[in-house]
Amino acid sequence: MALLKKCFLSALGLLLAYYFYPATDSFRPEMLQGKRVIVTGASTGIGEQIAYHLARMGAHLVVTARTEAKLKKVISECLKLGAASAHFIPGTMEDLVFAEQVVTKAGKLMGGLDMLILNHIAPVNLRFFNGDVASIRKVMDINFFSYITMTSAALPMLKVTNGSIVVVSSIAGKLITPLIADYSAAKFALDGFYSSLQKELQLMNVNISITLCILGFINTDSAVKSLSGIVENITPSPKEECAVEIIKGGALRQKVIAYPSSIYISMWNPIRTIQEYFILLTYNIDNITRNQQFS
Numbered sequence: 400m401a402l403l404k405k406c407f408l409s410a411l412g413l414l415l416a417y418y419f420y421p422a423t424d425s426f427r428p429e430m431l432q433g434k435r436v437i438v439t440g441a442s443t444g445i446g447e448q449i450a451y452h453l454a455r456m457g458a459h460l461v462v463t464a465r466t467e468a469k470l471k472k473v474i475s476e477c478l479k480l481g482a483a484s485a486h487f488i489p490g491t492m493e494d495l496v497f498a499e500q501v502v503t504k505a506g507k508l509m510g511g512l513d514m515l516i517l518n519h520i521a522p523v524n525l526r527f528f529n530g531d532v533a534s535i536r537k538v539m540d541i542n543f544f545s546y547i548t549m550t551s552a553a554l555p556m557l558k559v560t561n562g563s564i565v566v567v568s569s570i571a572g573k574l575i576t577p578l579i580a581d582y583s584a585a586k587f588a589l590d591g592f593y594s595s596l597q598k599e600l601q602l603m604n605v606n607i608s609i610t611l612c613i614l615g616f617i618n619t620d621s622a623v624k625s626l627s628g629i630v631e632n633i634t635p636s637p638k639e640e641c642a643v644e645i646i647k648g649g650a651l652r653q654k655v656i657a658y659p660s661s662i663y664i665s666m667w668n669p670i671r672t673i674q675e676y677f678i679l680l681t682y683n684i685d686n687i688t689r690n691q692q693f694s
C-alpha cells in the first residue's frame with residue numbers, strides 16, 4: 400500500500416512538473432527589450448499595468464481601448480518609463496473591422512509584431528440571465544470574436560517573428576460561477592479555441608506560442624466595484640504582480656499560467672490531459688499535414 404502511494408505521488412509530481420514547466424525563474428526583463436507588442440484593454444486595470452511593465456522593459460507598444468483620453472495618459476507614462484516607442488489606437492472591439500485594423504495598423508507603426516496580448520473585456524454586469532440574447536451576442540463579439548479576429552490578422556506577422564499570443568482568461572472560464580453566464584461563456588470559448596489552436600500550431604510545426612492566463616480575483620477598480628456586496632471574504636490579488644506574471648508567461652512561451660498560484664489546483668485535470676494525449680494518438684497526422692496548409 401505504501402509503495403502504491405509512493406508511486407502515485409511520484410507520478411503526480413511528474414505530471415505537475417510536465418504541465419507547468421518551464422519554471423518562471425529563467426525570465427529576464429531584457430527578453431522584452433525592443434519587442435513589438437500590442438496590448439488590448441490597456442486604458443485601465445491589468446492591461447494598463449501590462450503596458451507599464453513592458454515600457455520599463457524597453458518594448459515597442461501599441462495600446463488600444465475605447466477611451467482616448469485614458470490611452471493618451473497611458474502612452475505618455477509608457478514613454479517616461481522607457482518604452483522604445485508607444486502609440487495608441489482608440490475604438491471598440493464590438494466592431495470586428497476595427498479589431499482587424501488595430502493589428503494591421505500596429506504592424507505598420509512598429510514594423511512587425513512579436514507579441515499580441517489580448518486582455519480587453521466588455522464591462523461586466525453580475526445578474527441572472529434574463530433572456531436577452533442580443534446582449535450575450537454583444538459580449539461574445541467583444542470578449543471572444545474580436546480576440547479571434549485579431550489573432551487571425553496577426554498570425555502572418557507572428558509567423559515571421561516566431562512570436563507569441565497571450566490570452567487573458569479567468570478561473571470563470573474553467574469553473575462554474577453564477578451571475579456571469581455571458582462572461583463565463585466567452586472565457587470557456589477562448590479556452591476551447593486557443594487550446595485547440597495551440598495543438599494545431601504544434602502539429603504544423605508553426606513556432607508561434609499561445610499562453611492562456613487563468614486569473615482569480617484581481618484588485619482592478621472595475622472588479623472590486625462590481626463584486627462589492629456580492630462576493631465576500633476574498634482578498635483580491637494585486638494587478639501589478641498579475642501583469643508581471645502574464646508577461647513572464649508570454650516571454651517564456653508557457654502554455655498556461657495561473658495567478659494567483661493558489662488557483663492552479665482547481666484547474667488541474669490529469670484525466671483530461673491523459674485523454675487528450677490518447678485522442679491525438681488516434682489522428683492520422685501525416686495525412687492531415689499533407690492535405691492541409693496552415694494559413
Ligand SMILES: NC(=O)C1=CN([C@@H]2O[C@H](COP(=O)(O)OP(=O)(O)OC[C@H]3O[C@@H](n4cnc5c(N)ncnc54)[C@H](OP(=O)(O)O)[C@@H]3O)[C@@H](O)[C@H]2O)C=CC1
Nearest residue numbers: 440442444445464465466491492520569614617619621622
Ligand atoms: N479583475 C479580475 O478580477 C479578473 C480579471 N480577469 C481578466 O483580466 C482581463 C482584464 O480585466 P480587468 O483589468 O479587471 O478589466 P477592466 O475592466 O479594468 O479593463 C477592461 C479594459 O477593456 C477595455 N474595454 C471595455 N470595453 C471595451 C470595448 N468594447 N472595446 C475595447 N476595449 C474595451 C476598457 O477600456 P475602455 O472602457 O476605455 O474601452 C479597459 O481598458 C480581462 O480579460 C478579465 O477577464 C480575469 C479574472 C479576474
Ligand SMILES: C[C@H](CCC(=O)O)[C@H]1CC[C@H]2[C@@H]3C(=O)C[C@@H]4C[C@H](O)CC[C@]4(C)[C@H]3CC[C@]12C
Nearest residue numbers: 523569570571576579582615616621622625630
Ligand atoms: C469569486 C471568484 C474568486 C474565487 C476565489 O476563491 O478566488 C472570482 C475569480 C474571478 C472572478 C471573475 C472574473 O473573472 C473577473 C470579472 C471581473 C469583473 O470586473 C467582475 C466580475 C468577474 C466576472 C469576476 C467575478 C468573481 C470571480 C469569478
